[in-house]
Amino acid sequence: MGLIDVLKSFKSPSGREIRILLLGLDNAGKTTILKQLSSEDVQHVTPTKGFNVKTVAAMGDIRLNVWDIGGQRSIRPYWSNYYENIDTLIFVIDSNDKKRFDEMNIELGELLDEEKLRKVPVLIFANKQDLVTAASSEEITRKLNLDLLRDRTWHIQACSALKNEGINDGITWVASNLKPASKK
Amino acid sequence: MEEEPVRPIDYWVCRATDRFIGDEERIKALDFIIESIYKQPASALLAVDLFSHKLSSPSQEEAMLTIRALDYLVRNGGEKVHERCGRYKFLNELVRLIAPKYNGKLTSDALKTEIIKLLFIWQLSIKHIPKYKQVYESLKLSKIITDDPHVRETEVPVFAVPPVRSSVFDNEEQAVLLKALLSSNRPEDLETANNLIKTLVETEEHKLVKIHERRKKLDHAINLCNQVEHLRLDKAAETIGLGNYSPDNELTLQRVTNELIQLQELFYGYVNELAENNDPCLEEVLNINDQINRVLPENETPKCGNRAPISARTQLDPENQELLVFNTPTSEVPPKNGFCDPRDLEGSLLNNMIESEFVEEPKIVPVQQMTPVLNRNSSASPRASGDSSIFETDFLAGKRLPEPLKPPTLNELKPNTTTITLEALEVLVPPMSPEPTSLSPKAIPEKVALNPSSIIMRNRVPIEVLYSKGMRILLYYCQSDMTVSNIHSYVLVIQNHNNFTIKDVNLSLKTNDKNVIIRLQDSVNNLAGFNIFGQQETINLLLCIQQLNDVKDVELDFTLAYKKSLESAISGSFTLPIIPEHIFNINF
Numbered sequence: 001m002g003l004i005d006v007l008k009s010f011k012s013p014s015g016r017e018i019r020i021l022l023l024g025l026d027n028a029g030k031t032t033i034l035k036q037l038s039s040e041d042v043q044h045v046t047p048t049k050g051f052n053v054k055t056v057a058a059m060g061d062i063r064l065n066v067w068d069i070g071g072q073r074s075i076r077p078y079w080s081n082y083y084e085n086i087d088t089l090i091f092v093i094d095s096n097d098k099k100r101f102d103e104m105n106i107e108l109g110e111l112l113d114e115e116k117l118r119k120v121p122v123l124i125f126a127n128k129q130d131l132v133t134a135a136s137s138e139e140i141t142r143k144l145n146l147d148l149l150r151d152r153t154w155h156i157q158a159c160s161a162l163k164n165e166g167i168n169d170g171i172t173w174v175a176s177n178l179k180p181a182s183k184k
Numbered sequence: 185m186e187e188e189p190v191r192p193i194d195y196w197v198c199r200a201t202d203r204f205i206g207d208e209e210r211i212k213a214l215d216f217i218i219e220s221i222y223k224q225p226a227s228a229l230l231a232v233d234l235f236s237h238k239l240s241s242p243s244q245e246e247a248m249l250t251i252r253a254l255d256y257l258v259r260n261g262g263e264k265v266h267e268r269c270g271r272y273k274f275l276n277e278l279v280r281l282i283a284p285k286y287n288g289k290l291t292s293d294a295l296k297t298e299i300i301k302l303l304f305i306w307q308l309s310i311k312h313i314p315k316y317k318q319v320y321e322s323l324k325l326s327k328i329i330t331d332d333p334h335v336r337e338t339e340v341p342v343f344a345v346p347p348v349r350s351s352v353f354d355n356e357e358q359a360v361l362l363k364a365l366l367s368s369n370r371p372e373d374l375e376t377a378n379n380l381i382k383t384l385v386e387t388e389e390h391k392l393v394k395i396h397e398r399r400k401k402l403d404h405a406i407n408l409c410n411q412v413e414h415l416r417l418d419k420a421a422e423t424i425g426l427g428n429y430s431p432d433n434e435l436t437l438q439r440v441t442n443e444l445i446q447l448q449e450l451f452y453g454y455v456n457e458l459a460e461n462n463d464p465c466l467e468e469v470l471n472i473n474d475q476i477n478r479v480l481p482e483n484e485t486p487k488c489g490n491r492a493p494i495s496a497r498t499q500l501d502p503e504n505q506e507l508l509v510f511n512t513p514t515s516e517v518p519p520k521n522g523f524c525d526p527r528d529l530e531g532s533l534l535n536n537m538i539e540s541e542f543v544e545e546p547k548i549v550p551v552q553q554m555t556p557v558l559n560r561n562s563s564a565s566p567r568a569s570g571d572s573s574i575f576e577t578d579f580l581a582g583k584r585l586p587e588p589l590k591p592p593t594l595n596e597l598k599p600n601t602t603t604i605t606l607e608a609l610e611v612l613v614p615p616m617s618p619e620p621t622s623l624s625p626k627a628i629p630e631k632v633a634l635n636p637s638s639i640i641m642r643n644r645v646p647i648e649v650l651y652s653k654g655m656r657i658l659l660y661y662c663q664s665d666m667t668v669s670n671i672h673s674y675v676l677v678i679q680n681h682n683n684f685t686i687k688d689v690n691l692s693l694k695t696n697d698k699n700v701i702i703r704l705q706d707s708v709n710n711l712a713g714f715n716i717f718g719q720q721e722t723i724n725l726l727l728c729i730q731q732l733n734d735v736k737d738v739e740l741d742f743t744l745a746y747k748k749s750l751e752s753a754i755s756g757s758f759t760l761p762i763i764p765e766h767i768f769n770i771n772f
Contacts, residue, residue: 049385050378070381074388078381081359081366105226113273145230 017063018178021082023111024092025104026071029127032161033092034068037171042162047072051082076107083116088174092125093144095134095158101143108144112152121153121177123170130160153177193220193227197234200253203245210249214256221261228264231257236277244292247281251298258306259341266343269306270313278303279319283328301333309341358384383683398454398465405447405472408440412479415440441480448476456651628671632703634726638665639675646677649758654682654713655744657691659727659760670731672762676704678723678744682713686746689723697738700762701730711746729762737761 022030026047035042037056048070056064067082069075091108094100108124111117124146126137137158141147146154155173159166199205199213220227235257238250257265268274280286282296303323307316323329358380365377415437451473458466642661649657656679664673680686689711693704705725712721729738743755 050381053374070385072385074385075381078362081362084367102224102226106229109226109229113271115272148230148233 017065018087019085020064020066020088020090020174021086022066022068022090022092023079023107024071024125025094025097025100025107026073027097028071028092028094029125029161030068030071030092033090033125033127033159033167034066036161036164036167037064037066042164049075051078079111080114083114086117086120087178088123089117089120090123090125090170090174092127093140094128095126095136095140096128096131098135101135101140105144112149119152121174122149122155123174124154124156125161125167125170126156126158127161129158129166130163193217193230194234196220197231197238201235201238201246201249203243203249210253211256214253214260217257218261221264225264228261228268231261232265232268232274236274239277239281240287244295247291248295248298251295251302255302255305258310263343266310266313270310270315272315272319275303275315275319279323279328282323288328297333300329301335303329304333305335305340309343387683401447401450402469402472405444405451405476408444408447409475409479411440412437412444444476444480448473448480451476456648460652628666628701628703628728628730630703632666632705632726632728634675634705634724635665636724639663639673641675647758647760649676649742650744650754650756652754654680655686655746655754656681657742657744661763664726664728666726666728672729672731674727674729676725676727678711678725679720680711680713682748683715684748685710685712686748689744689746691723691725692743692745693727693740695738695740697735699731699733699735700738701732702738702740703728703730729760731762735762 022034024030031045031048031052032042034052034054035045038054048068049072050070052068054066054068056066069079069082089111091111093104112122124140124144126135126140128134135143137156141156146156155170155177157166157170157173159170161167196213196217200210200217202210217227217231221231232254235250235254239247241247241250254269258269278299281291282288282299288296300323303316303320307320310316320329362377362380365373365380368374415433418433419437451469454469455466455473457463458469640663642663644661646661647659649659651657658677658679660675660677662673662675667673676691678689678691680689687710688708690708691704693702695702704727707723707725709723711723712718714720737759739757739759741755741757
């Protein structure tokens with residue numbers, strides 16, 4: 001119900017397909033988020049070796065094309081193959097994996113340096129908030145130096161993909177902060 | 185002082201460019217930043233970005249201090265700083281300050297000079313990041329920089345090139361294919377792209393496994409070298425009367441030495457791979473190989489000792505002499521690629537002979553099957569003149585039939601064959617006149633083919649002719665039905681180590697050496713690549729070389745042509761030492 005309402009709010013002119021790129025380190029929860037968006041069972045999620053792509057909705061002229069790319073170190077060189085014509089970048093963070101915050105920082109920094117992703121809005125999902133030891137979104141904002149992002153629109157959304165909490169709020173932000181079509 | 189560790193990077197960046205404090209304080213701040221970078225590599229990104237903002241300060245003095253700070257940071261901050269400064273995002277900030285189109289007119293000449301000097305130095309000293317050179321040369325092309333600045337050689341730092349991250353992802357062909365598949369909206373193409381990514385990722389992971397295994401072998405070799413040295417010290421101590429060196433230690437010493445010899449052969453393969461990839465580990469492997477060589481030469485005496493029992497046993501048991509003729513390698517030995525020490529080769533052969541001797545005992549029955557070979561070998565003996573004449577009659581009868589056809593054959597060959605072949609045929613005339621040579625075939629046939637049942641493999645390490653682009657060619661020594669004293673036989677084995685099939689595989693061979701005639705089996709095959717379920721296929725070709733004069737080496741040129749998605753070919757050359765056949769029968 002909530003998801004359908006969110007999708008209806010998409011203001012997509014002339015049947016434009018909205019491409020969303022889901023990136024992040026391995027085990028951050030990207031595939032679980034994708035499955036929640038497409039209302040699939042999230043009980044059997046395995047590490048993504050290649051990529052998953054799903055068109056989440058097809059109502060009239062609204063099509064949300066979500067690409068979920070494997071986050072293992074050996075697959076990250078492939079990320080660059082998906083940068084073309086991206087409308088929104090979603091970077092998923094395991095809020096409980098504090099030992100790898102530096103690695104997340106480096107990977108996110110390199111993504112934001114990409115010419116093809118210039119001015120693309122970024123949504124950071126601070127995932128796994130259901131764990132008591134998870135870092136808060138404020139803490140993650142500090143760790144990732146998000147306040148220094150001045151060349152694009154960004155937002156951090158606390159969520160728990162496993163419990164399907166916060167994901168709709170994130171997609172709502174995506175819908176209201178799409179990359180302007182005129183500058184494409 | 186206690187508060188210093190708590191300061192964020194921003195604070196130290198401000199201190200490093202603060203024009204109201206002394207140089208010493210600014211250097212301290214920079215050193216703190218560099219220390220933070222080595223503790224947390226992510227600090228490099230933040231520091232460079234903050235300095236980048238400082239560059240566009242309205243204060244020319246602050247901008248100049250920022251330039252000096254960046255110079256210091258690049259010299260001392262390490263590879264993370266080089267990578268971050270080597271991005272367009274940062275370099276464009278420098279360009280903005282000197283390009284008239286942007287803020288070039290607002291920037292003082294002194295500051296511009298410093299910036300140009302920095303860009304010049306960086307493009308010289310950080311060659312492995314190509315953007316530095318690209319930016320500098322584009323500035324020269326657009327006349328923003330008219331002359332190279334005058335810089336003393338001592339001002340240009342030298343940075344170690346980081347290890348090349350060779351990756352299957354760098355394969356341009358695959359990248360183009362993947363990009364095309366991902367651009368398509370068809371589900372089948374996306375599925376193909378997914379499978380391609382998974383295959384390449386598994387290939388990459390397989391590479392990592394190989395690297396780890398190599399690491400273990402190298403560490404193991406170092407341990408064995410240390411063990412040998414300890415055993416020798418114990419032995420020397422026992423000679424003086426100290427310690428207790430026991431026969432068990434002698435056996436251990438021999439076992440460890442043999443293991444080192446085997447590891448060394450494995451390392452030669454590593455050297456070949458690493459040299460091809462220009463890998464920095466090459467130096468380490470070579471150093472460990474030197475360490476092994478320092479340990480092994482002292483083992484010469486035991487080897488000499490090992491020879492006496494062999495020769496004694498050979499004399500005592502004549503049957504074993506015959507058995508040695510039919511040696512077959514019991515295990516595949518990796519190619520040595522010319523790195524082999526002659527002493528190591530000798531030891532290797534001796535070890536193989538020892539092993540073969542034990543293996544041959546149950547092979548008494550196969551010896552009986554080899555009776556025809558014995559007959560052929562004994563044909564030169566005067567005692568068997570009766571058998572010899574029968575053998576000669578059959579042999580000559582076979583040879584006489586094609587003789588009447590030779591004149592038209594020569595005429596037919598002229599328009600089809602190369603000049604080299606014609607000259608080679610002319611050289612055949614003199615040997616035909618002496619009658620004593622009639623025991624040997626006058627010429628090898630135009631076409632040769634591999635008959636596996638008539639092949640006897642020689643106990644000798646193969647020559648690696650080619651190992652490139654996943655294609656490998658090995659040359660094995662053998663005896664075939666063509667072999668006589670002046671005709672040598674070999675098997676050329678083609679292997680496809682890629683994970684895709686190649687088609688129309690054709691190997692051609694030629695030589696400019698007029699002392700030999702070569703015949704290579706002609707065939708065009710498809711060759712499947714590696715797959716996890718099946719056995720590796722090979723293409724086996726017979727090569728015969730007729731020796732016209734005494735030569736020790738022959739230079740051979742080869743071309744391996746094949747098709748994959750694109751037409752491909754690999755050419756090269758190698759030197760093949762000609763070894764007299766009787767050496768293989770040295771104990772006969």
